[in-house]
Amino acid sequence: MIQEENTNKLLLVDGMALLFRAFFANSYGGSVRRTSAGVPVNAIYGFVKYFMDAVQKFEPTHVVCCWDMGSTTFRTTQYEGYKANRPSAPEDLIPQFDLVKEVVESFGVPNVGLAGYEADDCIGTLAKRHSSEAHVYVLSGDHDLLQLVDDRITVVIMKKGQGNYAVYTPEFLHEERQLTPEQIICVKGLMGDTSDNYPGVKGIGEKTAYKLVQEHGSVSGILENLDRLSKTIRAKIEADIEMLHMSRDLATIRCDVPIEIEFTSCGWQVNRAQVMNKFEELEFKSLMALIS
Known part of the structure; x- marks a missing residue:
């Protein structure tokens, strides 16, 4: 500093x-x-x-x-x-x-x-x-x-x-x-943000979002490895895939x-x-x- x-x-x-x-x-x-x-x-x-x-x-x-x-x-x-x-x-x-x-x-x-x-x-x-x-x-x-x-x-x-x-x-x-700055966006995409009122993936909270991103690196990494996730988590993500992408986009700060x-x-x-x-x-x- x-x-x-x-x-x-x-x-x-x-x-x-x-x-x-x-x-x-x-x-x-x-x-x-x-x-x-x-x-x-x-x-x-x-x-x-x-x-x-x-x-x-x-x-x-x-x-x-x-x-x-x-x-x-x-x-x-x-x-x-x-x-x-x-x-x-x-x-x-x-x-x-x-x-x-x-x-x-x-x-x-x-x-x-x-x-x-x-x-x-x-x-x-x-x-x-x-x-x-x-x-x-x-x-x-x-x-x-x-x-x-x-x-x-x-x-x-x-x-x-x-x-x-x-x-x-x-x-x-x-x-x-245990996150990089870019992974902050992926976590928000998964868990949503109650303060900003976007939902992320229904049923995935902060703890699970952190764990998934830490293990797979990014939302893209998670989606590439859906077959390695538990049936419950996989079903939640597949059911809310559009909102996952939208939530990730809403969480992304524009720098242009x-x-x-x-x-x-x-x-x-x-x-x-x-x-x-x-x-x-x-x-x-x-x-x-x-x-x-």
């Missing part, structure tokens, strides 16, 4: 992952932080704390924040049930969606997103494209992003409590799960999204006065000490 001095480090932030985590961490007991004008800002407040903690920990030279741009994407076109189980955003969170982007802009950090794609796809595209000129750190709480891990891309998963991270390199991923950033435009150079003005507007007096 430690890079040589003067090596570029690009931090790609999964904006919605941080914002939702911050909202629920800062609205316990039904109390929501508001400005004197009554504008809810609890999620933004927590977002800034998470964001600054990661910047201090990983010391990036460049930073970009990626966002989902609405619930309709190519995945919902492909599978109507995709994320259909998600509840609407809490009422107090809605006005914070635009405001948090203003805060990100005040740090001089580009906000990136494209209608029809998820933030994960934007992150994947930028990570692969810029990993030749910087070591990339992806900050999120979403384990789907582990499929992006390679020698130049480290995925940082936020754990419970500010400042706690699981830092995934290819070595750590293999040590923890038509977005571009000028690498030099996302250098981490904070204009302290600009950030302070935004903090004053949102009445974040206690966060001002974070901006040195």
Whole structure:
């Protein structure tokens, strides 16, 4: 994880992952932080704390924040049930969606997103494209992003409590799960994802999915060796073969999204006065000490 001095480090932030985590961490007991004008800002407040903690920990030279741009994407076109189980955003969170982007802009950090794609796809595209000129750190709480891990891309998963991270390199991923990044997609294809609401193969859970992928290498390897599986497992896969392929495709992060950033435009150079003005507007007096 430690890079040589003067090596570029690009931090790609999964904006919605941080914002939702911050909202629920800062609205316990039904109390929501508001400005004197009554504008809810609890999620933004927590977002800034998470964001600054990661910047201090990983010391990036460049930073970009990626966002989902609405619930309709190519995945919902492909599978109507995709994320259909998600509840609407809490009422107090809605006005914070635009405001948090203003805060990100005040740090001089580009906000990136494209209608029809998820933030994960934007992150994947930028990570692969810029990993030749910087070591990339992806900050999120979403384990789907582990499929992006390679020698130049480290995925940082936020754990419970500010400042706690699981830092995934290819070595750590293999040590923890005995999987390669590509195999993460195969596991999701088999077991589905209750959070994203796609089923995978009915009757195959996490434990069996891991075992099958570890033994046969991939979904393709499993299908080539159906005759070696137990009758029960084979029957489940054969009965749900189309959904297996669809689930695997839904789980695959696209790394060819038509977005571009000028690498030099996302250098981490904070204009302290600009950030302070935004903090004053949102009445974040206690966060001002974070901006040195």
